[in-house]
Amino acid sequence: xxxxxRPEHPYSSLIDEILALSxxxxxxxxxxxxxxxxxxxxxxxxxxxxxxxxxxxPTVGGAPxxxxxxxxxxxxxxxxxxxxxxxSEYSVLRRDTGELVVEGRLxxxxxxxxxIQDHVLGQRALDRAAGRK
Amino acid sequence: MSTVRDExxxxxxxxxxxxxxxxxxxxxxxxxxxNFTPETSDDFxxxxxxxxxxxxxxxxxxxxxxxxxxxxxxxxxxxxxxxxQPEEGRDHVAVWGxxxxxxxxxxxxxxxxxxxxxxxxxxxxxxxxx
Numbered sequence: 001x002x003x004x005x006r007p008e009h010p011y012s013s014l015i016d017e018i019l020a021l022s023x024x025x026x027x028x029x030x031x032x033x034x035x036x037x038x039x040x041x042x043x044x045x046x047x048x049x050x051x052x053x054x055x056x057x058p059t060v061g062g063a064p065x066x067x068x069x070x071x072x073x074x075x076x077x078x079x080x081x082x083x084x085x086x087x088s089e090y091s092v093l094r095r096d097t098g099e100l101v102v103e104g105r106l107x108x109x110x111x112x113x114x115x116i117q118d119h120v121l122g123q124r125a126l127d128r129a130a131g132r133k
Numbered sequence: 134m135s136t137v138r139d140e141x142x143x144x145x146x147x148x149x150x151x152x153x154x155x156x157x158x159x160x161x162x163x164x165x166x167x168n169f170t171p172e173t174s175d176d177f178x179x180x181x182x183x184x185x186x187x188x189x190x191x192x193x194x195x196x197x198x199x200x201x202x203x204x205x206x207x208x209x210x211x212x213x214x215x216x217x218q219p220e221e222g223r224d225h226v227a228v229w230g231x232x233x234x235x236x237x238x239x240x241x242x243x244x245x246x247x248x249x250x251x252x253x254x255x256x257x258x259x260x261x262x263x
Contacts, residue, residue: 028151029151029156030149030151030195030198031149031172032172032173032175033151034172034173059154059159060154061154061155061156061167062153062155063155063167063170064170064171064172064173065170065173069154069155069167071154071155071158073158073160073161078158089236091236095161100237100240103236
């Protein structure tokens with residue numbers, strides 16, 4: 001009998017990584033870091049659930065204040081989002097010089113989507129046009 | 134001999150680096166600003182005096198953690214203060230002035246580290262000019 005196979009969500013491993021941050025105990029950074037908050041995890045997962053299959057996978061980490069960090073490296077940009085309630089923020093840097101392109105507080109979902117569109121997907125579109133993978 | 138809360142103006146300091154993508158960019162073997170972010174409960178950043186402990190002793194106590202070394206003169210150049218506070222450990226110092234919205238400064242400090250040991254492997258890597 002044929003078994004139905006449920007296709008895996010393309011971002012399920014990313015969501016697993018975000019959820020796994022909750023295993024970290026207080027002081028996980030060997031100093032006094034806070035545990036990763038559920039609020040930060042849910043905010044990061046809400047963003048991931050809005051992704052579609054063109055959005056590349058970011059790396060996932062924890063911040064000392066209990067926040068969740070998502071980071072993309074494109075050929076020339078480093079895009080970082082910190083989900084940490086009122087301390088949520090974003091930054092975009094040039095990878096070759098470390099020069100700041102833009103940074104600010106993260107308080108608006110549309111802002112996050114625009115950042116990804118302009119700096120993550122925008123760069124990919126340029127790469128494709130230039131014949132780079 | 135230094136005493137409690139003496140200001141320190143020369144030498145180098147170590148800070149442990151968690152094996153975590155927020156703290157270390159593995160693709161480029163470099164630390165991030167989160168290594169210069171004080172804990173929420175502290176007004177200062179804790180570091181080790183390098184003249185009082187060897188990296189190997191830190192690695193033995195904290196398996197899997199990386200390490201960065203920075204010159205105290207660099208910290209002073211950016212207007213920070215360094216005080217010796219052995220009540221939290223014989224080699225413990227506090228770096229003052231990194232609390233709050235100091236991301237540009239934290240990123241500059243990342244560019245000025247002297248030596249780096251990669252989280253996970255604890256292998257010495259050369260800092261890259263950015």
